Amino acid sequence: MKALIVYESMFGNTEAIAHVVAERLKASFDVTLADVRVMPPVGDADLLIVGAPTHAFSMSRPRTRADAIRHGTTVGAGVPGIGIREYLDYTPWLTGMYAAAFDTRMRKPLLPGSAACKAYRRLHALGCHMVAPPKSFHVVGITEPLIDGEPDQARRWADAITATVLTARRTTPAA
Numbered sequence: 298m299k300a301l302i303v304y305e306s307m308f309g310n311t312e313a314i315a316h317v318v319a320e321r322l323k324a325s326f327d328v329t330l331a332d333v334r335v336m337p338p339v340g341d342a343d344l345l346i347v348g349a350p351t352h353a354f355s356m357s358r359p360r361t362r363a364d365a366i367r368h369g370t371t372v373g374a375g376v377p378g379i380g381i382r383e384y385l386d387y388t389p390w391l392t393g394m395y396a397a398a399f400d401t402r403m404r405k406p407l408l409p410g411s412a413a414c415k416a417y418r419r420l421h422a423l424g425c426h427m428v429a430p431p432k433s434f435h436v437v438g439i440t441e442p443l444i445d446g447e448p449d450q451a452r453r454w455a456d457a458i459t460a461t462v463l464t465a466r467r468t469t470p471a472a
């Protein structure tokens with residue numbers, strides 16, 4: 298089975314989680330890990346996972362990516378026009394494809410909004426079979442690194458996705 302993980306990252310946190318998830322999925326999937334800026338084609342992937350930073354309560358936009366550059370990022374600088382929002386805008390119907398979405402964002406109980414929730418809804422609307430609820434991994438602050446323990450959470454999340462997909466494949470084999 299093939300898995301495509303597409304991530305957007307301006308300070309490296311979402312990219313770091315994407316790498317952890319990719320490593321974990323390799324036990325069961327032929328994994329491709331791609332920066333959204335290359336607009337990787339979904340092709341014949343069985344599983345699509347998208348990861349994005351939460352910006353302004355949602356998926357990033359050109360304006361928020363420009364804000365991130367003003368906050369001092371160098372990792373994601375250069376192509377403020379392409380993020381997971383735009384990637385999903387250009388993605389064709391994905392009827393029946395297994396999919397999941399995660400984000401990284403600040404751990405502030407009163408701060409609403411999550412890029413993962415928005416991406417999850419978009420993937421579902423494209424016809425995907427969602428194999429996990431939207432998942433957030435947390436950072437200390439707006440330009441700060443991941444909170445200790447989040448990579449372990451990502452490994453557990455990847456394992457749960459693997460188990461769900463393998464079970465689904467056993468109960469509804471591909472045509």
Ligand SMILES: Cc1cc2nc3c(=O)[nH]c(=O)nc-3n(C[C@H](O)[C@H](O)[C@H](O)COP(=O)(O)O)c2cc1C
Nearest residue numbers: 306307308309310311350351352353354401402403
């Ligand atoms: C312009 C901008 C807006 C942000 N807005 C939010 C937000 O609304 N809620 C939140 O929890 N975190 C917000 N953050 C924090 C990011 O979600 C967090 O730093 C994330 O881990 C960045 O991911 P990256 O390192 O992959 O770029 C924002 C960060 C930036 C730069």
